[in-house]
Amino acid sequence: MITVGGFNTAIDRLVTLDVLQPGAVQRASTVQSYPGGKGVHVAQTIAALGEPVQLVGLVDAPHRNVVTRRMSERGVLFHGVEMGEGLRQCLALRERDGRMTEVLDPGPMLTTATRDQLLRTLERALDSSEALVLSGSLPRGFESDTYAKIVRHAASxxxxxxxxxxGETLRQVVDARPCVIKPNRDEAGQLVGYPVDTPAQAETLLRELYARGVVRPLVTLGEQGAFGFDGESVWHASLALERSMNAVGSGDCFLAGMAVAYQRGLAFDESLRLAVACGAANAMGEETGFVERSLVQSLLPKVRVQRIVAPARRA
Ligand SMILES: Nc1ncnc2c1ncn2[C@@H]1O[C@H](COP(=O)(O)OP(=O)(O)OP(=O)(O)O)[C@@H](O)[C@H]1O
Ligand SMILES: [Mg+2]
Structure with a gap:
């Protein structure tokens, strides 16, 4: 069983319109609403790939049924911790040409009781699991070292x-020596203070993170794929798509693929292949943070995985 601690559950609204005109009154073509947030994305993708998974996250009374039902339909065991305040509501505006504008709600400010209950629920869930994924922003009220503390506890x-x-949460997680982190380009740049765009910069970043104790550091660069370091070699994996529909959530699906690969004991290069196939599969579909297993399977052979730095260059 894989446990996902993705506390900040959201209700996502996807509004499609022709061309966004700031300041104007506009009519939407379609409006859809569904449970979201990084925890939901990662957990439902792990389930789609066929691994048992449970999710610990926030819920409120009006949405308990809809979130639990959606998670159960998707094969995820949802442990929803109920709070008095409303769930985060996130708005995505998609224009005809595919451009997305997202407006993220800051989300609820949690009470001490709700925070304790989330942590206790996660702790109980760990009893029955082999791997833990922590994903997404911490709800307001949590200290920025919360993930780092959980990582240390899980390691024990x-x-x-x-x-x-x-941000600061990631910085503290690095010091806790997690198994895997996967910042994207911007998050990585913010973490180390230099840009991460080229293979050479990615290599410098990954070696630095490895030296600081991250067992398998990764960095994702959107359509340029992902780089990873296994302690010996730097690897690059990518899959060029003719057209991307919606790449929001590709990082979440990438991480889900990595977690499944870990659970199955795949070699590092094959793990990257699966993760990149998941990221690309998400970008090919309309829905944010979800993939079909059959699509992922069909993409696997198309992912280009290369060792870009031979073991001899080990630092
Ligand atoms: N347009 C695309 N074409 C092909 N693969 C993509 C595309 N976008 C993303 N991917 C794959 O998904 C992985 C993760 O994407 P990205 O770097 O955009 O993550 P992210 O910024 O963390 O996304 P999010 O936080 O929205 O989930 C990439 O490393 C790549 O393998
Ligand atoms: Mg991301």
Whole structure:
């Protein structure tokens, strides 16, 4: 069983319109609403790939049924911690040419009781799992070292921890020596203070993170694929798509692929292949943060995986 701690559950609204005109009154072509947030994306993608998964996250009374039902339809065991305040509402505006504008709600400010309950629920869930994924922003009210503390606790139980975070939370996670982190280009640049655009910069970043104790550091560069370091070699994996429909959530699906690969004991290059296929599969579809297993399977052979720095150049 893989446990996902993705506390900041959201209700996502996807509004499609012709061309966004700031300041104007506009009519939407379609409006859809569904449970979202990084925890939901990662957990439902892990389930789609066929691994048992449970998600610990926030819920409110009006949305408990809809979130639990959606998660159960998708094969995820959802442990929803209910709070008095409303769930985060996130708005995505998609224009005809595919451009997306997202407006993210800051989300609820949690009470001490809700925070404690989330942590206790996660702790209980760990009893029955082999790997832990922590994904997304921490709800307001949590200290920025919360993920780092959970990573240390999971390590003391002998459990691998894969983390997708940013800013100060990510900085502290690195010091806790997690198994995997996967910042994107911007998050990585913010973490180390230099741009991460080229293979050489990615290599410098990954070696630095490895030296700081991250067991398998990764960085994702959108359509340029991902780089990873296994302690010996730097690898690059990518899949060129003719057309991307919606790449929001590709990082979440990438991380889900990595978690599944870890659970199955895949070699590092094959893990990257699966993760990149998941990221690309997400970008090919309309929905944010979800993939079909059959599509991922069909993409696997098309992913180009290359060792870009031979073991002899080890630092
Ligand atoms: N347009 C695309 N074409 C092909 N692959 C893509 C595309 N966008 C993303 N991917 C794949 O998905 C991976 C993760 O994407 P990205 O770097 O955009 O993550 P992210 O910024 O963390 O996304 P999010 O936080 O929205 O989930 C990339 O490394 C790449 O392998
Ligand atoms: Mg991301």
């Amino acid at each position: 139980l002998g459990m691998a921890c894969l983390v997708d975070a940013s």
